[in-house]
Amino acid sequence: MRYLLQVDFPHNGPFGDELSVAMSDLAKDIANEKGLISKLWTENEATKEAGGIYLFDNAEDAARYLQKHTERLESFGYSNIRGKIFAVNEALSALSIPAK
Template identity: 55%
Template sequence: MAYLLQVDFKMNGPFGDEMAEAFSDLAKSINEEVGFKWKIWTENPETKESGGIYIFETKETAEKYLNMHSKRLAGFGITNINAKIFFINSKLTEINKGPVK
């Protein structure tokens, strides 16, 4: 079983290579979160949006991370966060080559 956490929010930047450099340490720290499996970082400089798609082992670990991450983002002045947690149907996802086992 696995759960997907989808998060997005408005952000003025940085984007692209600057974002990769600025958030490299944050990316590494996410690997240490309990229940974390992987993340896809998302960004849209045109609409000034950023976020990510995360996979967690359980709904509880996704919820715990979302709570912590929301507080961290608030510390950066980002408070209007769109977040959803979904159960992943692994049988159908595998048919479509999704990296979820």
């Protein structure tokens, strides 16, 4: 079973291309996380938030990564970090793929 990890936190910037440049090394490091299938980086400049949606191949790696990433974000000075782990309902997800 796959697991989705949702993380978000208050973020005053940068956003967009500036964030891409600032976080490119971190993005490359995250790509090597055990159990990670993919990550979508998320940001909302209007509400001053950033975060990500991660897909892991097991709950243990998702939980381990949430702990690691929370500690990393705190070391960068972030607070009010929110993280949730959800099991993926594979049957319903397969039915929700748009036809091409």
